[in-house]
Amino acid sequence: MRIAELSRRSGIAVPTIKYYLREGLLPPGELTSPNQASYDEHHLHRLRLIRALTDLAQVPVAGVRVVLEVLDSDTMSLHARIGTVHRAISPSRRLTASDDARTAAADQVRELIERRDWQVEPDAPAIGTLVETIAVLRTLGQDHLLGTLDSYAEAVERFTELEVAAVTSRTDPDQIAESVVIGTILGETLISALRLLAQENNSARQLGQNTRSKRRSEGTRRRA
Amino acid sequence: MRIAELSRRSGIAVPTIKYYLREGLLPPGELTSPNQASYDEHHLHRLRLIRALTDLAQVPVAGVRVVLEVLDSDTMSLHARIGTVHRAISPSRRLTASDDARTAAADQVRELIERRDWQVEPDAPAIGTLVETIAVLRTLGQDHLLGTLDSYAEAVERFTELEVAAVTSRTDPDQIAESVVIGTILGETLISALRLLAQENNSARQLGQNTRSKRRSEGTRRRA
DNA sequence: GTTTATGGATACTGATACTATCCATGACGA
DNA sequence: TCGTCATGGATAGTATCAGTATCCATAAAC
Numbered sequence: 001m002r003i004a005e006l007s008r009r010s011g012i013a014v015p016t017i018k019y020y021l022r023e024g025l026l027p028p029g030e031l032t033s034p035n036q037a038s039y040d041e042h043h044l045h046r047l048r049l050i051r052a053l054t055d056l057a058q059v060p061v062a063g064v065r066v067v068l069e070v071l072d073s074d075t076m077s078l079h080a081r082i083g084t085v086h087r088a089i090s091p092s093r094r095l096t097a098s099d100d101a102r103t104a105a106a107d108q109v110r111e112l113i114e115r116r117d118w119q120v121e122p123d124a125p126a127i128g129t130l131v132e133t134i135a136v137l138r139t140l141g142q143d144h145l146l147g148t149l150d151s152y153a154e155a156v157e158r159f160t161e162l163e164v165a166a167v168t169s170r171t172d173p174d175q176i177a178e179s180v181v182i183g184t185i186l187g188e189t190l191i192s193a194l195r196l197l198a199q200e201n202n203s204a205r206q207l208g209q210n211t212r213s214k215r216r217s218e219g220t221r222r223r224a
Numbered sequence: 225m226r227i228a229e230l231s232r233r234s235g236i237a238v239p240t241i242k243y244y245l246r247e248g249l250l251p252p253g254e255l256t257s258p259n260q261a262s263y264d265e266h267h268l269h270r271l272r273l274i275r276a277l278t279d280l281a282q283v284p285v286a287g288v289r290v291v292l293e294v295l296d297s298d299t300m301s302l303h304a305r306i307g308t309v310h311r312a313i314s315p316s317r318r319l320t321a322s323d324d325a326r327t328a329a330a331d332q333v334r335e336l337i338e339r340r341d342w343q344v345e346p347d348a349p350a351i352g353t354l355v356e357t358i359a360v361l362r363t364l365g366q367d368h369l370l371g372t373l374d375s376y377a378e379a380v381e382r383f384t385e386l387e388v389a390a391v392t393s394r395t396d397p398d399q400i401a402e403s404v405v406i407g408t409i410l411g412e413t414l415i416s417a418l419r420l421l422a423q424e425n426n427s428a429r430q431l432g433q434n435t436r437s438k439r440r441s442e443g444t445r446r447r448a
Numbered sequence: 449g450t451t452t453a454t455g456g457a458t459a460c461t462g463a464t465a466c467t468a469t470c471c472a473t474g475a476c477g478a
Numbered sequence: 479t480c481g482t483c484a485t486g487g488a489t490a491g492t493a494t495c496a497g498t499a500t501c502c503a504t505a506a507a508c
């Protein structure tokens with residue numbers, strides 16, 4: 001198929017497809033002549049995957065490129081793929097917390113990892129996020145949200161079990177790789193949406209209509 | 225304190241603070257003269273909160289403004305606050321899936337919500353995200369990741385229980401509101417980081433070094 | 449009384465993700 | 479075969495976001 005049909009079938013504008021080609025997200029079509037290329041179902045699937053990552057999972061284009069390279073690699077182990085994907089989807093954070101808050105948080109995270117006997121690289125990006133988040137929560141006076149950190153850790157382990165179960169139902173290694181990668185990324189979108197719903201449900205049932213706060217500051221104003 | 229000290233203590237550049245003032249994220253300092261204002265600990269706390277939301281939770285500035293307005297409101301119920309925050313942090317998605325995939329996914333979501341007896345608004349943004357994600361997973365041929373949807377739902381309920389437990393340990397209504405809002409938003413960052421760690425651990429232990437895939441496509445190339 | 453900081457307004461910047469335009473060439477129907 | 483239309487490839491333009499930078503009149507601090 002030519003680019004016009006690819007555009008029609010994917011719902012993505014031709015200039016955008018060309019952009020993805022330029023950015024190396026989409027492999028070039030097979031050239032049948034200097035100005036004619038043909039695309040196939042792979043390209044269509046790729047486009048859908050790209051939009052899933054950008055639209056649903058908010059992965060930036062540069063990250064999508066890395067993810068796709070991981071899927072295309074024929075030498076990476078699954079473990080290496082996961083690591084690379086984790087790095088690709090972890091935004092480079094600006095440090096927000098104070099140094100000693102961070103040090104304390106780092107201790108807490110180290111202990112948590114030991115307690116749960118998690119085998120993770122000491123420079124895994126998620127550790128940095130975790131440390132920074134805990135440090136900031138402390139600084140904001142929200143330590144109490146951390147009392148249940150271990151229970152949270154226990155709960156997320158459940159997710160990985162579910163994911164492993166789902167993924168090992170596939171047999172083709174390529175399929176497994178794609179499942180793991182998509183599961184990692186879109187799984188987060190899924191979990192996050194479910195969590196918001198569970199939260200809304202809980203709020204509707206328990207926190208009710210009548211808990212309001214009296215104020216002391218007069219709030220902020222939007223610019224004119 | 226004046227703006228220079230606020231800047232020094234928060235680690236945020238003066239022009240950025242001015243920007244937040246312009247955008248209405250930070251209430252103006254108390255004017256002691258036409259060109260002199262004084263800021264207090266509230267402003268410092270606010271700045272930390274702003275950076276936590278933008279840097280850690282990736283909330284866009286417009287969303288931060290809404291979140292802060294929610295915190296400043298003295299009339300909203302907790303339930304209304306949560307709803308508003310959910311709307312503020314749910315990015316407006318572009319529709320990616322095909323119409324019938326979406327219809328099918330919508331049915332599945334409706335059934336899930338019924339099965340779990342969740343009390344949620346039919347137009348809650350998370351429902352849209354969930355529907356779209358499920359539709360896309362199907363389209364990508366990753367249905368098998370959805371077999372465990374109910375278990376996922378069960379697992380996220382655990383989170384809300386933990387959160388409720390943590391939040392109700394506070395007594396001051398203002399504190400509760402801030403805890404709920406911060407818990408909702410930073411809780412996600414926390415869970416997501418924990419999940420990635422659990423995943424890496426699992427991968428290191430189970431998926432091992434020797435599962436690789438043979439390829440049929442030659443992959444994508446970065447532009448020159 | 450001079451240097452420095454401040455509030456407020458406005459303009460500029462860099463990154464990201466597209467969109468649009470151009471052009472030489474090739475496909476395709478009349 | 480001719481004329482129109484689409485295509486690949488290159489380059490330029492746009493919108494949005496999140497700051498940065500500059501200016502200026504005034505006021506604080508030494």
